[in-house]
Amino acid sequence: MSSTYGENLRLTIFGQSHSPAIGVTLEGLPAGIPIDPDRLQAFLNRRAPGQSPTATARREADCPQFLSGLREGRTCGAPLTAVIANTDTRSGDYANLLDCPRPGHADFTAQEKFHGFQDPAGGGHFSGRLTAPLCIAGGICLQILERHGVTVAAHIQSIGQVADEALDPVHPDLSRLCDVGPLRVLSSDRGREMEAAILRAKSQGDSLGGVIECVALGLPAGLGDPMFGGMENRIAQVVFGIPAIRGLEFGTGFAAAAMTGSSHNDPFCIEDGSVRTKTNHHGGILGGITSGMPLIFRAAVKPTASIAQVQQSVSLSRGLEQPLEIRGRHDPCIVPRAVPCLEAAAAIAIYDAILEREKGGTSWT
Amino acid sequence: MSSTYGENLRLTIFGQSHSPAIGVTLEGLPAGIPIDPDRLQAFLNRRAPGQSPTATARREADCPQFLSGLREGRTCGAPLTAVIANTDTRSGDYANLLDCPRPGHADFTAQEKFHGFQDPAGGGHFSGRLTAPLCIAGGICLQILERHGVTVAAHIQSIGQVADEALDPVHPDLSRLCDVGPLRVLSSDRGREMEAAILRAKSQGDSLGGVIECVALGLPAGLGDPMFGGMENRIAQVVFGIPAIRGLEFGTGFAAAAMTGSSHNDPFCIEDGSVRTKTNHHGGILGGITSGMPLIFRAAVKPTASIAQVQQSVSLSRGLEQPLEIRGRHDPCIVPRAVPCLEAAAAIAIYDAILEREKGGTSWT
Amino acid sequence: MSSTYGENLRLTIFGQSHSPAIGVTLEGLPAGIPIDPDRLQAFLNRRAPGQSPTATARREADCPQFLSGLREGRTCGAPLTAVIANTDTRSGDYANLLDCPRPGHADFTAQEKFHGFQDPAGGGHFSGRLTAPLCIAGGICLQILERHGVTVAAHIQSIGQVADEALDPVHPDLSRLCDVGPLRVLSSDRGREMEAAILRAKSQGDSLGGVIECVALGLPAGLGDPMFGGMENRIAQVVFGIPAIRGLEFGTGFAAAAMTGSSHNDPFCIEDGSVRTKTNHHGGILGGITSGMPLIFRAAVKPTASIAQVQQSVSLSRGLEQPLEIRGRHDPCIVPRAVPCLEAAAAIAIYDAILEREKGGTSWT
C-alpha cells in the first residue's frame, strides 16, 4: 500500500493538503512507552511552515491531536492515531490545476493515474504538507530510539552552490550543529551564505535545492537484514516518500564508484575492546546490516517546483500549450524544512529494524 | 521479509552461495503468459560468471530448472519456482571467515546478526551469486513487459575514472548500445578504456567500481503510487538488494540539488497530440508516478570488496587486529555483471506497479 | 498487523472504546467511486447501540466524519479516513478491571499481553464498539459491490434455542428478510420468539448467543485464490476480528463431516446456458474460489460475556479469588447488532478479492 510503511512498526499516512485533517496511524508500538508531547511539538515545529522569510507564508500550528493509542501519556498497545486539522486552506488558489498542470509537480501524473478524480487543492495527497504526519511518527520514534541509546541528526550539506563544512564520518561531532534561522548546519558562516542564496533566488521568483546529510549514532551492530531488508532498502523506502527527493546515497555513495577497492574498503580495528573500522566509507552498513559505526546517508532535494516565474504548461482539455503563472504561498527552498523529515524517515526505518531484530530472540538460545 | 519483494508480483529469493541450490519463487504471475526459456537463458548469461578476463574464474552455467508454475511453456497461475544448482563450490576457501571478517564484506555484520550461525561460505545469502535468481525473476518480467510495450536497458556510465558518453534523456537511442567484451556501453572507445582500467586494477591486486544508468521506455503515464509506493521507492527497494550498490538517483539526481527551479522544472508541451516535457530532469517520474517520459535512474556500484592485497582485519575470537589475505576467485570489477541485475530490478519493480494499476479498473467506470 | 486487513483494499481500524475517537482508514479504493453518505448512515444505524430494549442503553449516533479520501462525494484515490467521536463514555465504570478481570472478556489476556499498560475503559481496543469502523468500511464496500452486481445479506439463524426458518442455499430468496425490532430474520414469528427469549434472559441477569447466516449473491465464478487466499481464508480473517465469534462454517459446514461424498458432492448442471450446481453443499466455494453459486457461511456468536449476575473472578494484584459484579450498560444479546457486522466482513473480504482478480488482466491476452 502506497501510504503505508513498515513491517513491525507500521505507519499509515492519510489526508490531503486541504482535506478536513491529515494524520497518521502507528501500529506495532509496544505498550507502555511514554510519549513526551512537548518534545514532539518542538520537533514538529522544526518542520512547520510560516517560520521565516525563507519559507512559505502559510501559518499553521501543526498541533497533533491524539485520537487513540495512548493512556495516561503512554502507549497502550492499540494503534496510535494522531491528526492535525487543516485550518488555513485557500482552495481557490488551485482551481485550474486539474486542467493546467504545474511543471515539476504531480498534477499531470495524478490526473493520469486518478482519471481526474484526484483532489488537486494544494497538491492533495502529494503535498509536502503530508510530511507533517510523517514527522509525528518520526518524532515518536526518535523518543523511543533515545531509550535505545540511538541519536539521529541531520544537517544541510549544501543549498544551491553553497556547501556546509564536512562531518567527520568516523567521529561525527553533533554538538557542532547550529541553527542559522531555520537552517541547521555545522558552520554558521555557511548557513548565512545559504540563507542569502535562498533570498536571492526568491527575489528572482526562483527556487533552490540542496543536499541533506543524516547521521545515526549509537546503533548496535547487527541491525537490518539481507537483500531487500537491508538498512539501505528500509531507509530508501521512507526517504523517497518525501516529496522532492531525487537521490540517496550511503557512506561515500556515488564518490565510491570512482575509488579503488583498496582505498574504499574500511580496515577493521579494535577500539576499546570493540570491533570498529578505521575509516567509514561504508557508512555504517555492510551487507545491509549495521556495523556499529555511524550510519550516514545523504539525500538530494530538488529545487522547489513552485516558482513565481511564468512557465510553460498545457491545457489538458484543449490539448494546447499555454503559459502558467503559479499563485499561492511557497517555499523558495524546502531544504531547511526537509531536515527534520529526513531525521523522521531515518528514525522510523531504524526503529522498525530494531523491532525486527527482537523477534526470535528466545528460540535458539 | 528481507528476501521477499513486491505486493502484486511477489518474489522470494533463497539460497546461499554454497548451498545445494539457489532459486526464486514468483507469486502473482497471471496465468497464460508464455515464457521463452532461450531468451531467459541469454539474459542470465549476461550476468553469469566465467565470461572474460575481467571477471571471476568461477565457471557455472546458470541454468534454471523450473520446479513449478509452468504448464506447456506458459504460466499456470500457481507460484513459479526456478532453481539453479550450485555445483562449482570450494567451501574450504572461506573456512576462516567466521573469525576474521573481510573488510567491505558482510562477514562481520552477519556474525553480529546471526550470532555465528550464518553460512559464511562464499558470502552465504549475502553473496552476489544471489543476483542470479533475481535475474531469473527479472528476465521473466522483461519478457512480460515487452508485451506491454515496455523496454528496459542499462549501460555502464562510468568505471573508475572513465565515463561513457551521455544518453539523451528526452530521446534515448538504445540502438547505440554495444558490447565491448562484457561491458555494455554507448561508446566502444570508452568501453575499451574501461576494460583497460579494470585489467590495470586487477594486475595491482585492486578493484574498481562504477555507475550504471538504466532507462525504461514505453511506460504509460500514471504508473506508480503516492508516498511510499512511488516508482522511486519501488525501484530503490529492489536496487539496494543488489550487493555493492551505494547510491541511487532519478532523473538529474544529485545534480538537481545545485540547480534552480526555473532550470530544473521541465516545461510541458504537446508532441504528436500527447503531453510530454521538453526536457527530462524529472527522469520520467513526478510525485512517484510515471509521466510517460523515459524513466531514468543511475546506481553507484562500489569497487569489489574482495581484493588480492593484504588488508587489515581482526580476529573476533581473540579481539586482536590481524592481517588478512583473501584467496578465492573474484571479479576485479562487478559493474559489467551488475548491468543486467539493474535491468532485472527495474523490470520487477515496473511490472509490480503495472499489476497494481490494473486493480480497481472496473469499479468506478 | 493486527488491526489491519486486506492486501488490495487495506483497512486499518483504530481507537479504544473511550478514546477521543474511533475510526478506520481505507487504502486502495479506486478513485472516482461515489459514496452515498445517507445509505452508509442507514447501514451504520443497524449496528448502532441504543435502539431497543434488547440492547445496551448507551446512546450514540454513530456519525462518521470523513477526514480524507473524498472530493465532491467521490473517492479521490488517497486513503479514506473516517472517524466517530466518542462522546457518551463513563470511564469510571471500568476503574477496577485492571485488577479484577471480567470472565469471558479480554481483560486478563490484555493485561498479560500489554503488561498493564492497556486501556481498560470499555474494553479498550477490544470493545465491540470497534465494529463501528468495521461497518464504515463494510458499508462503503457494500455500495461498491452493488455496482458489481453483488448483494450481501445476513439473517439470524438462531438465538439461544430458537431457530429461524431455513434459507434455500440454491435459490435464496432475500425478499423474505424482515425486521422484528432489531432482529433480521426470515420468519417474523420466530423473530418474536427470539425477542422474547432475549428479554427473558435479560430479566434473569443473563445473556444469549446465536448463529448468523450470511449470503452473497451475484458473485462471478473465479473469485478467490488457492491455499491461504481462498474465500474461506479471506472471510475468516475478517469474521474472527468481530468480538464474540467462536465458529465459522461454509456451505453445509460441520454437517458435511457426517455426510458421504456421494450425497455431499454437488452435481454440475447447465442452467440458462451457465454452469451451475444442482445442490449447494459447497456454499459457492470450491478450492477457495467462487463457483458462481450463492456464497453461504454461518458464524457462531457466544452469549454476551457481560452479565448482571455476580461471577467469580480474581484479584491479580493479591492473587486471590474474589466475586465480581459488572455494572455498566450491556446488550443481553449482541447477535442482532452483529448481523450488519457480518455483512460488512463479507463485503470487505469479497471486494478485496475482486480487486485481486483485476490484476494481471492485460498481461496474457
Added chain:
Amino acid sequence: MSSTYGENLRLTIFGQSHSPAIGVTLEGLPAGIPIDPDRLQAFLNRRAPGQSPTATARREADCPQFLSGLREGRTCGAPLTAVIANTDTRSGDYANLLDCPRPGHADFTAQEKFHGFQDPAGGGHFSGRLTAPLCIAGGICLQILERHGVTVAAHIQSIGQVADEALDPVHPDLSRLCDVGPLRVLSSDRGREMEAAILRAKSQGDSLGGVIECVALGLPAGLGDPMFGGMENRIAQVVFGIPAIRGLEFGTGFAAAAMTGSSHNDPFCIEDGSVRTKTNHHGGILGGITSGMPLIFRAAVKPTASIAQVQQSVSLSRGLEQPLEIRGRHDPCIVPRAVPCLEAAAAIAIYDAILEREKGGTSWT
C-alpha cells in the same frame, strides 16, 4: 499472496501435484535452531500416502531435500527451502478434467479463474499433495515450539457417524492418544469402528468426512493480538488453506451459541499461584489472546470429493451435462492424513504469534 502465510515467520508453498517438485520456503526462522531431520521425517510420514487400505495407493516417500537455510543441521538465518520431488505421477489420468470438471473439486473454479491455463494434473496447485510442504513447515515449527514448552496434538473427533471419546478441555490427557492403523484417536474401540466405516464407504465407491480436534498445551498467556491478529484469525487463515476444510470452531464453538452467558463464561480461579479458569469454554483464547488454558479448536473435513461412483458433470466446451467417472487413486477418507496437517497449521500460526510477541520487548522496560 495466496500461497504465502505469516508476518514474522513467512512460508511460501509452491508446486503442483505433478510438477517436477513441490516445496516450501520459510523466511524469518531465527538462526541457530537445530532441525532434527529424522523427527521431521517421522512427522511427514504420518501424512504421507500409501500407508494403509484406508488411503490412496499412490506411494511416495515424501523425503524433503533442503536446498538452503541450513548449516551443519541448524538454521543459518537465510530462507530455508525444502523440496520434495514428484516421482510417481500419472498425468494421463487427468487429461479430460480441463473440459469435464469433477464435482466437489476445484476443476471448474480453477478453469474460471485461470482461463484454462491452470495445470489440471492431479488437481495442480489445489491438490491435497500440497499439504506435504505445509507439513514440512509445520514439522519444523513443532520442533521449535517444543523448545518453548509448547505441545500440539490432534485426534479424530469423528468420522462419518462415529465419534471418538471426548477430550477434557481443562486437563486434556494427551497420553491417551493412540493409533488404530492410520487413525489417531483417544479410544481404540472407536478407532476400529471408524476404520470399518471407511472401508464400508470405500466398498460402496463412496467416501466419508469427519471432525478433527486439535489442542495446544503449554502456551503462555498473552499470545496473539487484537482484532484481525487474534489467535482465531491466525489459525483460521492457515487451516482453511488445507483442502476440504469446511468449518472451524474454537472452544465450545457452535454449541456456545445455544448457551447462556452465565453457563458459558469461565470463572477465573487461582491454581498453584497462577490465574486459570475453572471451565474452558473459551478454548484458551479471550479477545484473540491466549489465556494460558489449553487452546482448543475443531475443524470439519468434508467427505473426499473423488469417489468411484458415476457422477453428473458437464462438458464445458459443449455446454452440455454429461456423466463423469473418476479414475485414479484416492483416499476414501482423508481425515486421518489431515490430522498432522492440522497440527502443522496450528504450530505455524502459534510460532508466528510467538515471534510477534517478542518484538518490542526492550522498548518499554
